[in-house]
Amino acid sequence: MDETTINAAKKRFGNSNKKSFAFDVLTLTGGTTLAQILTILSVPVLTRLYQPENFGVWALYSSITSIISVIICMRYEYAIMLPESDEDAINLLGVSFLAIGVVTGLTLAIIWFFRESIISILNSPQIGNYLWLVPLFVLVNGIFLALNGWNSRTKLFRRLSFSRISSSVSTIATQIIIGIFDKKSPTGLITGSVTGQSVATFILAGQIWRDDRSLIRKSLNWKKMYEVLKRYRKFPLVDSFSALMNSISWQLPAFLLAAFFSPAIVGFYSIGFRLLQMPMSLIGSSISQVFFQRASRAASSGNLSVLAENVFKILVIIGMFPILVLTIVGSDVFTVVFGKAWAEAGIYTQILGFWAFVWFISSPLTGIYLVVEEYDFGFRYNFINLATRFLSLIIGGFLGSARTALILFSISGIVVYGYMCLKMMSYSGVKISRTLKIVFSNFILFIPAGIILAVLEIRETNPILIVAFSGVLICFYYLYILKTDTNVKKIIREFDLEGKSLKISILGKVPKS
Structure with a gap:
C-alpha cells in the first residue's frame, strides 16, 4: 500500500461513527462468543463419536483449505476497507470475486491431476476420498471473506456475529447427526465444515444484498475494476506471498x-x-x-x-x-x-x-x-x-x-x-x-x-x-x-x-x- 492509500484509510476511519473501540469489539464478539461456546461444548460429544485418526484426516483437510483460502481473493478483500469512496470499494469486491473464480479453478485442476501425489505426501489414504470437497469449500469461503471485507468497511458487525452463530449451529448439527450413523470415517466432520461455511456465506450474502444491492449494481463496472486492480496491485504481488507463508507455517x-x-x-x-x-x-x-x-x-x-x-x-x-x-x-x-x-x-x-x-x-x-x-x-x-x-x-x-x-x-x-x-x-x-x-x-x-x-x-x-x-x-x-x-x-x-x-x-x- 502506498502513502495515498494509507491516508485515505485514515481519513475514512477518522470520520466513521464514533462508537468506542470496546463497543465495536464486544459487538463483534457478542454473537461469536455464543458460536464458540457451542463449538467447545460439542467437542466432548464429537470425541466420543469419532476416533483420533478421523480428527487427523479432518485436520489435514482443514489445513489444505486454510492455505488456499488465504490467497483465494489474492488479498484484495483487505483492500476493500481502504478507499475513500464506496464505489472503489465495491469494485474491489468485484475484483475479489474474479480472483475467487481463478483460484478455485486452479485448485480443481491441481487436485484432478495430482490427487495421488497429494495422498502419498500426506501419508493418509483416507484424505483422497475428500479432496473433491476442497474446491467447493474454498469457493464458498472465498465469497465469505470478500463479503466480510465489505462488511468490515460498513462496520455492521452484527451481520458477522449472526452468520457465525448460524455457521456453528449448522456445523455441529451436521457433524453429530452423521457421526451417530457413521463413526468409522471423518465424513461427518468434513461435511459439517462445508455445510457450516456455506450457511454463513449464504446468510451474510443475503444481508448485504438486501441492504446494499442498489449501491453494488450502480457502482460495479469493468473499467473501474481494472483501475482498482492496478492501484492495489501490491496486495497480490507482495502481501499474498507473506500471508501464504504465514498460513503454511500454521498448517x-x-x-x-x-x-x-x-x-x-x-x-x-x-x-x-x-x-x-x-x-x-x-x-x-x-x-x-x-x-x-x-x-x-x-x-x-x-x-x-x-x-x-x-x-x-x-x-x-x-x-x-x-x-x-x-x-x-x-x-x-x-x-x-x-x-x-x-x-x-x-x-x-x-x-x-x-x-x-x-x-x-x-x-x-x-x-x-x-x-x-x-x-x-x-x-x-x-x-x-x-x-x-x-x-x-x-x-x-x-x-x-x-x-x-x-x-x-x-x-x-x-x-x-x-x-x-x-x-x-x-x-x-x-x-x-x-x-x-x-x-x-x-x-x-x-x-x-x-x-x-x-x-x-x-x-x-x-x-x-x-x-x-x-x-x-x-x-x-x-x-x-x-x-x-x-x-x-x-x-x-x-x-x-x-x-x-x-x-x-x-x-x-x-x-x-
Whole structure:
C-alpha cells in the first residue's frame, strides 16, 4: 500500500461513527462468543463419536483449505476497507470475486491431476476420498471473506456475529447427526465444515444484498475494476506471498506430523490446538479487526502508543492466567472431559500453552506495521516464522518423537512471536521495558495459584478435583480483575454507555443535552 492509500484509510476511519473501540469489539464478539461456546461444548460429544485418526484426516483437510483460502481473493478483500469512496470499494469486491473464480479453478485442476501425489505426501489414504470437497469449500469461503471485507468497511458487525452463530449451529448439527450413523470415517466432520461455511456465506450474502444491492449494481463496472486492480496491485504481488507463508507455517504441524507419524497423532494435536486456539482466536480476531481501523486513526492523531498499550494490557489480562493454568493441568482436563483416550492431546496442550499465550497477545497487533508503513516487516517475519517451525518439526520427526517436535515448535514460536510483539509495540512508540513490565506484573498474580496447582499435580490428586479447583481459580481471577483493574472497568463503562445510546436510538428518543 502506498502513502495515498494509507491516508485515505485514515481519513475514512477518522470520520466513521464514533462508537468506542470496546463497543465495536464486544459487538463483534457478542454473537461469536455464543458460536464458540457451542463449538467447545460439542467437542466432548464429537470425541466420543469419532476416533483420533478421523480428527487427523479432518485436520489435514482443514489445513489444505486454510492455505488456499488465504490467497483465494489474492488479498484484495483487505483492500476493500481502504478507499475513500464506496464505489472503489465495491469494485474491489468485484475484483475479489474474479480472483475467487481463478483460484478455485486452479485448485480443481491441481487436485484432478495430482490427487495421488497429494495422498502419498500426506501419508493418509483416507484424505483422497475428500479432496473433491476442497474446491467447493474454498469457493464458498472465498465469497465469505470478500463479503466480510465489505462488511468490515460498513462496520455492521452484527451481520458477522449472526452468520457465525448460524455457521456453528449448522456445523455441529451436521457433524453429530452423521457421526451417530457413521463413526468409522471423518465424513461427518468434513461435511459439517462445508455445510457450516456455506450457511454463513449464504446468510451474510443475503444481508448485504438486501441492504446494499442498489449501491453494488450502480457502482460495479469493468473499467473501474481494472483501475482498482492496478492501484492495489501490491496486495497480490507482495502481501499474498507473506500471508501464504504465514498460513503454511500454521498448517505445517498437521502435514509433518502426518508424514512422520500417523493421522492419530495429528488428531491429538488438532484437538489440543483447537481448544487452545478457539477462545484465544475468538477475542483476538475481533480485537484485531477493530484495532486496525482505530490504529489508522490513532496514528494520524499521534495517539497510537496509548491505543497499543491499552489493547496490549487487555490481551495480557485476558489470556495469561487461564493459559498458564491449562499449561499445568491440561492432561487432567482432557482426561476428565474427553476420556482417557485423549490424555495425549492434553499433554500436547500443556506443551503448546505458553506459545499460545504469546501468539494471542501479539497477533492482534500485527496491523501496526501496515499503519506505520513498515511493509517489509511482514514478509521478513513470516519467512523466519516458517523456517523455524519447519526446522523444529523436521528435527522432532527425525528423532522419532512427536512430543519433541511440538516442544521445539513451541519454543520457536515463543521466540518468534515474542520478537514480533516487542517490535509492534516499539513501532507504536511503547518502550520495550514498559511492555515487559505489563507482562511480568500480571504473571505475579498467577504465582500463588500456580504453586498450589503444581503441588496438587505432584501429589497426584484426583483429576476431577484438580479440574474443578482450576475452574474456581479462573473464576476468582476474573472477578478480582473486574473489581480492581481500571482498564477493564473503563471498557465495561464505555460499552454500557454505548449500549444505552443504542437503546435510546432504537426507541427513537433524543437524550437531553
